[in-house]
Structures are given as structure tokens and as C-alpha cells.
Amino acid sequence: MVDDCEGTPDVILLASGSEVATLVEGSVKLKADGVKVRIVSVPSDGLFTSQPKEYRQSVLPAGVAKFGLTAGLPVTLEGLVGADGFVAGLDHFGYSAPYTVLDEKFGFTADAVYKNVKTLLG
Secondary structure, eight states, rough: BBBOOOOSEEEEEEOOHHHHHHHHHHHHHHHHHHOOOOEEEEHHHHHTTOOOOOHHHHHTTSSSEEEEEOOOOOOHHHHHHGGGGGEEEESSOOSSSHHHHHHHTOOOHHHHHHHHHHHHHH
């Protein structure tokens, strides 16, 4: 875990690589609204799923909202997020521009994380 809260989180944010930093930035805005946030870095879903069931359930308990962020295909995190949330990712490739322009265009910003999670939580 990158960051955790006291007690059961309202939402668990998952990513790997550079997207983790975006989740951290977005969590600042969520916490300011009183949302209890856990951030989990998942550099290898295969390694995570090979861990004992009790450990996996302690990190990603069922019934807690989950939001995944990936600059790749959403399927890479969908198995971990499951029915408790959704994954924002890319379903297209080939765009060329400075990364800041692409991050804004495709929702890889703290504001987008905040909006997506607020929508998820209702």
C-alpha cells in the first residue's frame, strides 16, 4: 500500500507505474471532502493474485468501492477492481503530443481522479 486511512476505506485507488502519483494527487482532493482513501500500487497483478487469499482480502476487501487507473488497457486492473468499481484506461493508441496535453485529454489528472471517484461513490 502506498497510503491508507484509519478503519475501512470509502474507496481503494489502484494503479501501477506513473499513474500511482496521479492517484496520490487526486486523493488529496478526496480527503479534503472527508473521503477515506487507500492507495494500492499493483506493479504485478500476477504476483498479487499469487499471494494468500487472506492477504489479498485485507488489501482489497470485497464490498469497498475501487477505482483503477492505467495508461494501458483497463483489463490489466479489472480483475482486481471487480464488480466494486471501474477502471479508467485507454482503448486506443497512436496519439502524439506532450504528455501533459495527453494526460489532460485522456483523464490522467488529479481532477479526473476526483471526479471519477465522486461519481463512483454517488
